[in-house]
Amino acid sequence: MTTVIRTKSASAAASPAPGGWSGGPGDMGRRRRLDFLPYALVTPLTLFIVCLALVPAGFTIVESFFRIQPLNPPDKFTGLGNFQALFSDDAITTSMGNTALYMVIGVTLSTGLAILMAVTLQKKFFGRSVLIAILILPWALPGVVEGIVWASIWDSNSGLLNSVLSSLHLIDHYIIFLGENRFLTILGIELVQVWQITPLSTLLILASLQNIPGELYEAADLDGSSPWSTFRRVTLPLARPGITVAMVQAIIATLNVFDQPYVLNGSASTGASLTMQTYFVSFQNLNFGEGYALSLLITLVTLLASFLVLKFVYRPVEF
């Protein structure tokens, strides 16, 4: 896909001084004393990033080690006290399990479905661009509202799924999908998030697939390779860069899931995620110290999981 090629050449072209008039490294001091313009151009961005991203992130790290309760001052250093409190809180440890399940189910399903969808879209066919437009719809919509939309599919009184299953005589009476069985609840909620994140995964993997030269498929065909073994030995290994990025975005999304469980299952322990607990701990119990500690924990786990995927799934591909 042209965008990808463009991206690669862009980063290569960026290293040497682009264009004579912008000043090479050598003539910076000679012709122009100090060029203020670039600094003026990047100052607003820098201010935003420093004041509203880096400083807050620093807060999160430092304040995790403090007891901060606005209703119960003063703040004081507690070392690992907040973390100990988190691990001895049943609601939080249950949510750790829930979040792990969200991640495993979400990353597996979204990556698997995205590979299938990307392979479907790999070759040009009539109507493909319309299909891509429809495919990205769920990505473009607010997660909370998607939760409400899916609530009327899972609903135990008048939901679509119950209606279809009982019309097909697969069930005698309507089932409660969400809120009773923990695994079923998490599966139902995560499916809604998978619905939202799979389009981006599909696009990322599709971009990788479109970099694969057609000759490879012709060669595989000549060698009598079956479609399945071509998929396994040509498509899948060469799609690894796309699959890696897709998995990383899925990991970040699923480990931080909030909107879907919040609207579909409320604070019930059968589906509460860790990000929901951060919200409850900080803004309902007003225990900011523990909230900070939990945020830090989620962030570290997210970074670690992303790193592991990069290390074990990513392989550079050269054509």
Add this chain to the structure above:
Amino acid sequence: MKKKPWGRRIGVAFILVWSLVPLYWALNISLQTDAQASSKPSNYLPPTPSFANFGALLSGNGDLAESIRQSATNIFIECASATVVTVILATLAAYAFARMKFRGRTVLFYGVLATMAFPAYTTLIPLYQILTNFGLVNTYLGIVLVYVSGFLPLATWILYNYMSSLPIALEEAGQIDGASRMQVLWHVVLPLARPGVISTAIITFLFAWGQFLFPLVLSSDLSTQPLTVVIAALEGRHLVPYTLLSAAGILALGVPAVIALILNRYIVSGLLAGSVK
């Protein structure tokens, strides 16, 4: 590869069903009365399609309709402002990163990109505390500042890639003709980079429209709460009928859905330029 047309047909059918059925279902319910929507088995088509639910939300009076309308106004103001500010600041920074040499460029550039690896909610509590200290909780300004800080890195990255890919010869010609660098940006680079700017604006707008947890924390009443927060609160009360809730949902989905369907080319190219490193 002998492409089995059956395999593709199944794939195409799956993508259509997967993407559209949930949306169809919400639309279907929003066009029914409460009694029709709770029948067993469900009505797969609205028996007597009616826009009464939408009418009740858009022109009705009463708290519910009032809160939907106010929050729809809020979400428009917040998303539009965040998009405008993000695109302007990202354009300026991307131009400097793509076309100028200056001390600290590399460190700054990768520092900005690195923030994208962190989950957004890392900064939720500190941002709340910082905005509280500056009296910016429950103001448009506070929400827009937070949105802009969240969306700037991706916007800068997309625009940087786009500008770097443009041929530099035209800019040099402009420079030789005596144009200043800002004139070159305005008269040469921006017209060429228009598709990239549009991609960035659309993606930023859609991200802003989808926000929930940040505004849930940062806006405390109807004066600034966006549609997403108000709809979720209605859902939690269990007093509002599903039909009305679905209609409200369709309203909140309508804007991004239309944008995604019409401008999908820009979204796809922007997302790919923004994600592949």
